[in-house]
Amino acid sequence: MIPQTNINDVTLVVFLVLFALFAFLGFYGSRWRKGDLSQLHEWGLAGRRLGIFLVWFLMGADLYTAYTFIAVPAALFGVGSLYFFAVPYVAWTFAIAMLTMPRLWTVSRNKGYITAADFVKDRFNSRHLAFAVALVGIVAELPYIALQIVGMEAALTMLIIGLGINGSITLINEVSLVIAFAILAAFTYTSGLRGATLTGVFKDALIWLTVIVSIIAIPLAIHGFHAAFSSIPSKKVAIYETLPSKLIMAYFSLALGSAIALYLYPHAINGSLSSVSKKQLKLSTSLLPIYGIGLVFLALFGILIYGVPNALKAISDLAPVIGKSAAADLVVPATIAYTLPSWFIGIALVGVFIGGLVPAAIMAIAISNLFVRNIVEEIKPLSMKGESTLAKWMSAVFKFAALGFVFAVPGYAITLQLLGGIIVAQAMPSVFLGLYTHKLEKWSLLAGLIAGVASGVGLYYYYHGVFMSTPIGSVYIALIALALNLVVTGIGTAIAYATGWRPASKVKDEEILKSM
Template identity: 90%
Template sequence: MPQTNVDIITLAVFLILFAFFVFLGFYGASWRKGDLSKLYEWGLAGRRLGVFLVWFLMGADLYTAYTFIAVPAALFGVGSLYFFAVPYVAWTFAIAMLTMPRLWTVSRNKGYITAADFVKDRFNSRYLALAVALIGIVAELPYIALQIVGMKAVLTMLIVGLGINGSITLINEISLIIAFVILAAFTYTSGLRGATLTGVFKDALIWFTVIVSIIAIPIAIGGFHVAFSSIPSTKAAIYETLPPKLIMGYFSLALGSAIALYLYPHAINGSLSSVSKKQLKLSTSLLPIYGIGLVFLALFGILIYGIPSALSAIKDLSPIIGKSAAADLVVPAVIAYTMPNWFIGIALVGVFIGGLVPAAIMAIAISNLFVRNIIGEFKPLSMKGESTLAKWMSAVFKFAALGFVFAVPGYAITLQLLGGIIVTQAMPPIFLGLYTHKLEKWSLLAGMIVGVSSGVGLYYHYGSVFMPTPIGSIYIALVALALNLIITGLGTAIAYVSGWKPTSRVKDEEILKSM
């Protein structure tokens, strides 16, 4: 295997920066002091984050191992189809502007901590809220697993680069244990405050890495045209053009993912932490800047063809750790084989904590759902009891997420796309609920059940996130959502014909009015 530029200096830089990251994580418990025995203080940072803190937090929320590892790996392994991530990111922030300020307003006025809190009052249904909470938790687990995959990829490249002998599989298992211990301590101690501080640090490292790499690496290899011209002729077509048969798949992936992103509990959680609706709107309007970085990171999947040593390393590792796991090393390998040792340490720790921070935020978000909308529906808890249970459950959910690493084969991006199939089914009660309460609660519940069961069933039937149709392959999330909306619409129509009249504990004016 070709020798990387990773050495003892790389390791020293990595460890020093990681130690500072750990310090920030624990220091978060004392930063902007609040009573962390209250769930909204631990899980929403007291709703006191301003424009740039929310911007960094949401960047940490959304700029994850999906961006650093999964998209470049899928682009390298499959081709231009997975460049769908670029328009998806552009579209999703428009959806966020239409929904999150409304949800923030009613949540602040009513004291809601989760979207399921809102759904419960909007449609007068504890069971609908329970279903929304379950969907959010189950959908988030594969997304947390994706962060674990990203961290594992970084540590694998670091250890391989140092030339440490031993089983890579064993090393990966050890790296997972380390990641879980860090995450558990990090989230239990400081909650969203620690995630915010470390998110600022993580984003600073990542932006530095992306800007320097995308300038220095093409210059070092002679330009992007060298990478494109180095692609084998048998594979050139999958990178240079989008085959007509994949156009529907590309469009449906972008649309389905855009709908899904702000239904994930971690995205909602980050939005609700803002200090005001105006500042939430401003921070959300600035988030497309992160899309620029995504474009460049995706291109690492092409750039690697201009770096023979990095490409050779991935090919050498494929028989050992598997083709898809080796593809996950694209970004770490490109950097490790081209950049100086000190910079590699900065980049690798940035990508590593780029998995840790989002995983912490995700665990916090689903812990909030669990204690508020599952346990809390059957056994009322004190404020301290809610917070304590949420802290422990944040650790439990990280271990549960590990199962998805082994249960879902294929490229890492499949983990995120599977989560998208599930979480998209919460769109009617959450997004549509922000605009109308005239949907019948049992019809909404039936629609979600049909949507989730059909989505997961189709995924395992086809062994893919796509369903073949006469007009091309379609992302299963949209197929399942269509069934969901049909059931909801028909059920609501039948209810109206039977004499049902909508009622709600949340009036439209309470969603629209400012704080």
């Protein structure tokens, strides 16, 4: 029998009231900082008018998702110290962002670009390469949206169990998610990135409150971290205390590959391009490592749970009912539900729940922009209003496609998100290197991109995971595929130069460097 939690009717009331406020902010976004939402840059980039702290909150909501506060603690709990890779990954990725996003922002403002693929198209004078970069971004983003739903399911499952609601957990989850996504789709259609920004500020406030209170109150309730560490079964102590030498390369490569991939995801680029100026984007990005502190504390929930026997028992008892992976995802919600007051649990659970909804909205906006600008418009030009209308509808389609995927293939979203990282990293030569040079040949870049994606996906299925065995240890497949991508691009470009090819770009270097 699953132990009784601290969840009660007060928890439910707090959850529903805060969710109603979240929905109100989403719809109110259409009236906030009014703009002509029939224009794609107004709907999808909030008119490029977000200041330092709004971009900081938006990017925090954008990048610190269910992966951060559900998947990482669950993986640390289940696998061990390898998943502390997220700590250096966060540190490195913002260095990459500082080197790339201000440049991309500048040229995008100068040339009116909405997406990274817009830039690639002009930089390398290639519609085909831009089409491929857009397709890679869309395919990689869908499992990331699915992962947000996995996090939302964890919050709902804990709430349902705590309230003792009779019936199928899966059915109740699915109905609740459909209702939540219908609300999300409605206000995203109405408000675009403005609604996502307001709800992102609200979501981040709840998550920060949850992290700060939990990391102080839970150790006090269980008599310190020492109590949690001393409660770890002896056969598992080693996986938490040290990183085995055979996993050092896996740890390093996973951190590096993930850092390269993060700001190639359409949602990260979309958030960056919404800034009002390059200077304010730099300041916002420089403040984002503060979120890394929160990530460290959230990861520690994978250890703290050992000091909460009832939470451990609940996960163990639920594993046969909802599956081992879904049960492990309850690490954070269960630890909170068995230690903190009922009213605060409501705040925490709604924070986790909308912590999946807000990034899902931003991700859907980003890939609908790509779909319209770089796929549909390459086939049939659209009017300005036609662009925004189609993007609004496609954002809803992409959300429900990801929702349907999770219902049809439960338990695989987190694994496929790592595959998404392998895929999206292959856009690095076209986007990141393109910001520094136009002297790469377009067909070579396309061949490299195809080789990288094909080898990455092939290795993923061959090894049944995200690591490839090498003489120096296990290496994240994203780096192996990217290395092949760069080799193909480099050799192809060298051959092109040898046969008389010379670069022709519609984007001059000064248009990338110009201050605004």
